[in-house]
Amino acid sequence: MINLPLNNSIILCYDTVMNIQTLKGFRDFLPLEARKRQFVLDKIKTVFTSFGFEPLETPSLEYEELLMGKYGDEGDKLMYRFEDNGARRVAMRYDQTVPLARVIAQYQNQLPLPFKRYQMQPVWRADKPQKGRFREFMQCDADIIGVDTPLSDAEIIISAGKAIEALGFKNFKILINDRNIFSNLTTAFEQSVKENELPMVIRAIDKLKKIGEEKVIEELVENGLSTERATYILQTLMDQQPTMRLKMIFHLIKQMGLKAEQFVFLPTLARGLDYYTGLIFEIEIEDYTVGSVGGGGRYNNLIGMFAGKQIPAVGFALGFDRLLEAMEEQQLFPMDLQQTKVLVSIFNIDFEDKAVAISSLLRANSINAELYLDSKVKMEKQLKYADAKQIPYVIIQGPDEVEKNVVILKNLAAREQQTLTIDEVSKILQ
Amino acid sequence: MINLPLNNSIILCYDTVMNIQTLKGFRDFLPLEARKRQFVLDKIKTVFTSFGFEPLETPSLEYEELLMGKYGDEGDKLMYRFEDNGARRVAMRYDQTVPLARVIAQYQNQLPLPFKRYQMQPVWRADKPQKGRFREFMQCDADIIGVDTPLSDAEIIISAGKAIEALGFKNFKILINDRNIFSNLTTAFEQSVKENELPMVIRAIDKLKKIGEEKVIEELVENGLSTERATYILQTLMDQQPTMRLKMIFHLIKQMGLKAEQFVFLPTLARGLDYYTGLIFEIEIEDYTVGSVGGGGRYNNLIGMFAGKQIPAVGFALGFDRLLEAMEEQQLFPMDLQQTKVLVSIFNIDFEDKAVAISSLLRANSINAELYLDSKVKMEKQLKYADAKQIPYVIIQGPDEVEKNVVILKNLAAREQQTLTIDEVSKILQ
Numbered sequence: 001m002i003n004l005p006l007n008n009s010i011i012l013c014y015d016t017v018m019n020i021q022t023l024k025g026f027r028d029f030l031p032l033e034a035r036k037r038q039f040v041l042d043k044i045k046t047v048f049t050s051f052g053f054e055p056l057e058t059p060s061l062e063y064e065e066l067l068m069g070k071y072g073d074e075g076d077k078l079m080y081r082f083e084d085n086g087a088r089r090v091a092m093r094y095d096q097t098v099p100l101a102r103v104i105a106q107y108q109n110q111l112p113l114p115f116k117r118y119q120m121q122p123v124w125r126a127d128k129p130q131k132g133r134f135r136e137f138m139q140c141d142a143d144i145i146g147v148d149t150p151l152s153d154a155e156i157i158i159s160a161g162k163a164i165e166a167l168g169f170k171n172f173k174i175l176i177n178d179r180n181i182f183s184n185l186t187t188a189f190e191q192s193v194k195e196n197e198l199p200m201v202i203r204a205i206d207k208l209k210k211i212g213e214e215k216v217i218e219e220l221v222e223n224g225l226s227t228e229r230a231t232y233i234l235q236t237l238m239d240q241q242p243t244m245r246l247k248m249i250f251h252l253i254k255q256m257g258l259k260a261e262q263f264v265f266l267p268t269l270a271r272g273l274d275y276y277t278g279l280i281f282e283i284e285i286e287d288y289t290v291g292s293v294g295g296g297g298r299y300n301n302l303i304g305m306f307a308g309k310q311i312p313a314v315g316f317a318l319g320f321d322r323l324l325e326a327m328e329e330q331q332l333f334p335m336d337l338q339q340t341k342v343l344v345s346i347f348n349i350d351f352e353d354k355a356v357a358i359s360s361l362l363r364a365n366s367i368n369a370e371l372y373l374d375s376k377v378k379m380e381k382q383l384k385y386a387d388a389k390q391i392p393y394v395i396i397q398g399p400d401e402v403e404k405n406v407v408i409l410k411n412l413a414a415r416e417q418q419t420l421t422i423d424e425v426s427k428i429l430q
Numbered sequence: 431m432i433n434l435p436l437n438n439s440i441i442l443c444y445d446t447v448m449n450i451q452t453l454k455g456f457r458d459f460l461p462l463e464a465r466k467r468q469f470v471l472d473k474i475k476t477v478f479t480s481f482g483f484e485p486l487e488t489p490s491l492e493y494e495e496l497l498m499g500k501y502g503d504e505g506d507k508l509m510y511r512f513e514d515n516g517a518r519r520v521a522m523r524y525d526q527t528v529p530l531a532r533v534i535a536q537y538q539n540q541l542p543l544p545f546k547r548y549q550m551q552p553v554w555r556a557d558k559p560q561k562g563r564f565r566e567f568m569q570c571d572a573d574i575i576g577v578d579t580p581l582s583d584a585e586i587i588i589s590a591g592k593a594i595e596a597l598g599f600k601n602f603k604i605l606i607n608d609r610n611i612f613s614n615l616t617t618a619f620e621q622s623v624k625e626n627e628l629p630m631v632i633r634a635i636d637k638l639k640k641i642g643e644e645k646v647i648e649e650l651v652e653n654g655l656s657t658e659r660a661t662y663i664l665q666t667l668m669d670q671q672p673t674m675r676l677k678m679i680f681h682l683i684k685q686m687g688l689k690a691e692q693f694v695f696l697p698t699l700a701r702g703l704d705y706y707t708g709l710i711f712e713i714e715i716e717d718y719t720v721g722s723v724g725g726g727g728r729y730n731n732l733i734g735m736f737a738g739k740q741i742p743a744v745g746f747a748l749g750f751d752r753l754l755e756a757m758e759e760q761q762l763f764p765m766d767l768q769q770t771k772v773l774v775s776i777f778n779i780d781f782e783d784k785a786v787a788i789s790s791l792l793r794a795n796s797i798n799a800e801l802y803l804d805s806k807v808k809m810e811k812q813l814k815y816a817d818a819k820q821i822p823y824v825i826i827q828g829p830d831e832v833e834k835n836v837v838i839l840k841n842l843a844a845r846e847q848q849t850l851t852i853d854e855v856s857k858i859l860q
Contacts, residue, residue, distance in 0.1 A: 019493060019495055019496065020496070020532050020535045020536045020736050021493065021536075022489055022492070022532075022536075023489065023491055023492065023493060023514075023518065023520060026489035026490075026491055026492075027489060028486070028487065028488050028489065028533055028536075028537075029485075029486065029487040029488075030486065030533075030537065030540075030541070031484035031485055031486060031547065034484070034485035034486055034487050035484070035485060037487070038485060049769050049770075049798055050793045050796075050797075050798045050799070051793070051798075051799075051800065051801075052770040052773075052798065052799070052800025052801075052821075054461035054464070054465070054770075055459075055461055055464035055465060055468060056458070056459065056460065056461060056464055057458065057459040057464050057467070058458050058459075059452055059453065059456035059457060059458065059566055060456075060490065060522075060552060060554070060566055061453055061456055061510075061554075061565075061566070062452070062453065062456075063449060063451065063453060065449055066449065066450070077515075080491075080514065080515075082512035082513070083512070084453075084510065084556060085507075085510075085556045086556075088453065090453060092490075102450050102452075103458055103460075105450045106450045106451075106452075106458075107458075107460065110460075111460070112815055112818040112819060114803055114804070114815075116800070117461065122490060124490070124491075126514060126515045126516075135491075136489055136490055136491070144803065147803045147804050149803055149804050149805070149806075151782065151786075151801070151803045151804065151805065152803040152804075155801065155803060252782075252786065255783055255786045255787065255790075256786055256790055257790055306450050339479050340479075340482040340484075343482075352581065352682075353685055356581075356682060356685045356686055357685065360685075360686055360687055363480045363481070366480075367480075368479055368480045368481075368482065369480070369481075369482070370481065370482025370546070371481075371482075371581070371585065373544055373574065373577045373579055373581045373582040373585060374544070374577050374579050374581065374582075375579070375581065376579075385542055385544075388542040389542060391482075
C-alpha cells in the first residue's frame, strides 16, 4: 500500500535515480538462492516435526530490558536496539532462546509440559560482516522444555543428527561432553581449579581445537597458573571418563540409530559453557572446515530467570548459513529446484486463448505451468527466457498444431521435441 | 548462543523475576496458531508456484533514504527507523513493493524479464494497534515485472482468485477498475474535475462503499465543489463503461476460469490510486465484513524511480491476518493441523529401549511419532499430555505386550483401543 504523490513529474524524473544499495551484512535472496533456503528449511522442518516438535514464532522486536544482559557484554554491544515512536526502548531479536524463555514464562498455564518447539526466524547482530558472517541471518532451533532426563538429552542429539542426514550429509560427527566434567576439575584432585578460575580455564580450553595444547597451556600460564598446574589440569581434563549421565545418553542415541562413528566423547569440548548445566555438543561435517554446523546442550537455569521457578531445558541450533555453504561445496542440492515445470509459449496474439487454455489445464493437473505473458514477443525470445530461467520444458502451439489438436513439447536440456496431445503432455510432466 | 554470567546466584535469584511482556501490536504465535499460519502460507505458495512465480527475500533493514517518502507522510510517520551502531540511518521493511523495486534496479542485468516473484515476509508499521491491526504483520505479495499486457493483468487477478479458492473460500468477488476511468473525469465533460482536484475527488470517492453517495457528495462540497458539480461528477463516474483494456482483461480472466459471479466492474473503486497507473482491484469474501482481503493493480512508474528507466509492473498483496480471521470464522481450517500422529508412551523405565525402538521405527516409516521423554511419569499423565496436545493416537507397550510382541494402539478421540503388531500400527497410521 504505497502512497506516492500523484504528481507524475516526480516519479518520472529518472535523472535523480536513488541510492539502491543494501546495507552491509544484509542480503537479498534472489529466486535460485531463496529456493535453496526453502529446500533446507523444509527438510529440517520435516525432521523436527517427525519428532513431535511444534512451530513457534516470536516477535522481531522485544522490550530492550528483556534481552539486555542475557548475552554478555558483547551481546549488548551487537544488539540492534533503539527508541520507538512511543519512547519505548526496544531491541531486535538476537537469538531465539531468550524469547523462548519468555514464552514459557508468559504462557506457563496454557502450555502443557514437556513443550517441544522448533523456531526458524531471522536474528540480527551488528557484528563485523565477513565471509560467512552476516548481520541478518536465520536460526534453526529445537528445544525440549520441562523435562530433565537422559532420554530428552538423547532426543535432542538424534534430532540434530537426523536433520543433518536429511540434508544429504554422509559423514558427520557429533562431539559430546557434559558440563559437569569441568566441575570435576574443581574438586577431583590436589592442584584443582579454584571456582573463580574456572571461567578463565574454560575459555582457554575452548580454544584447544584451534590453537593446540601448547598454546592453551601458555594462555593458562599467562592467566596466573604455574606451568605445572596448567599442564596437570589440561591432562586431567583430557583423561576424564564420561559421566554416568553421558553413558546413559550414549546408550540411548545408539538405540535411536546413531552409529558409533557418528559421535564421540570429547572431554575438552567447552562450547558456550556459560549457561549450560549438563550435556553440551557440537556437530562437525567432514571436509567442511569453517567450523561446527550446529550444537547445543542442557540449560536448566535460564528459563527460571523469567518463570520465577526452575524449568529444565535442552536444545540446539543449526547454523543455517554454514549448512547452505557446506551443501553447496558438497553439491547436495538437487538439480530441479526450479519448480516451474513448463513454459507455455504464445505463437502470436491469435493463439492467446489457446495458450491460456493449455496452461490452465496443466495447472488443474497439478503441473506448475508458466504462461508467457506477452504475445508480441518472438518465439525465439520466449525460448531463451525459459532457458535463462532453467524451466525444463516449453509448449508451442501454432496453426498446424491447433488444426491437429496437438502441441509441441520441447525438452530444452535434451534439445528434443515431440508432437503430442495435451493429455500425453500432462502425463509426461506429472 | 547466550553468554550468561557463570555466577549461578544471579540466575537463580527468582525473587527478581523479569518483565515478560510482549510489545503492544506484536504477537507470539504458539503452535496451534503457528500451524494455521503455515497452512495458509503453504497453500498460497503452492498457487503462486503453479503460475511460475518465484520466491524472493529482501532484508528486514534498508537504508532509511530508500524507504522514506515512498509511502506518503503517514508512511514516514509510521515507519520504524533509527540510527544503527555505525551511525547509518536505517528503516525496517514497511512493505515489499519498494524493496522489490530496488531489487529490480540493482540486479537489472541478471534478472531475465518478465520477472515474476512472490514474497511473504513480515513488515513493520508503528500504527495504533487495534482489532486486526498489528505493528508486525505478514504480507503475501505476487508481482509481474517487465511486461505491460492484458494477459499479465489477467494473470495477476486469476492468481489472487485461485489463492482465495485454494484456502477453501467458496464465495468471493473481485472488484475491478482501471485508473484511467478517473482520468476521464478530467477530460470527458463540461464540469470535469481539474487535474489538481483529482486526488481530493478520488479520496472522497474511495469512501463510497463505507459512507454512501450522500456523504461523498458532502465531502466533495466541503472541499470546494458546488453540489451540482459534485453530484454530476459522481454520477458520471458511476455511469462509466469499462475501458478497452478492461474488456480484454475480463475476456481473459473468464478464459482462465473465473466465473461471471466472481468478478465485477466497479467504476467507483479507487484503491490506493496514488501510484497505480492502470488496472486496480480488490477481493471481497462473502460474509466477511471487516474489509477486502487483498488487492492490487498496475504500477508502471514506480520501478523507474530506482531503475532509471521505465519498467512496467503489476501485482497484488493478500491480507494475511484478515484471511486467517475469515478462515477461522468460516471454519476452513482442517481438524488435523496437529502433525504429530502418535505419542509413544513409556510403561516404565525398563521399557525405555522398547519405546525408543517403536518410535524410531514409526519415523522410519514416515510417521510423525513423539516419544514421551520421562519414563518416571505415570501412564495416566502421559495420556493426558497426548490429549492436551490433540495427538490422535497413543501407543502403549507393557510387559504383556512385549511378551506377545504387540502394542496397544489407543485412539483418544474415539476412546477405542486395539492390540496390534507394530506393522499393523504403521499401516493404520500411514
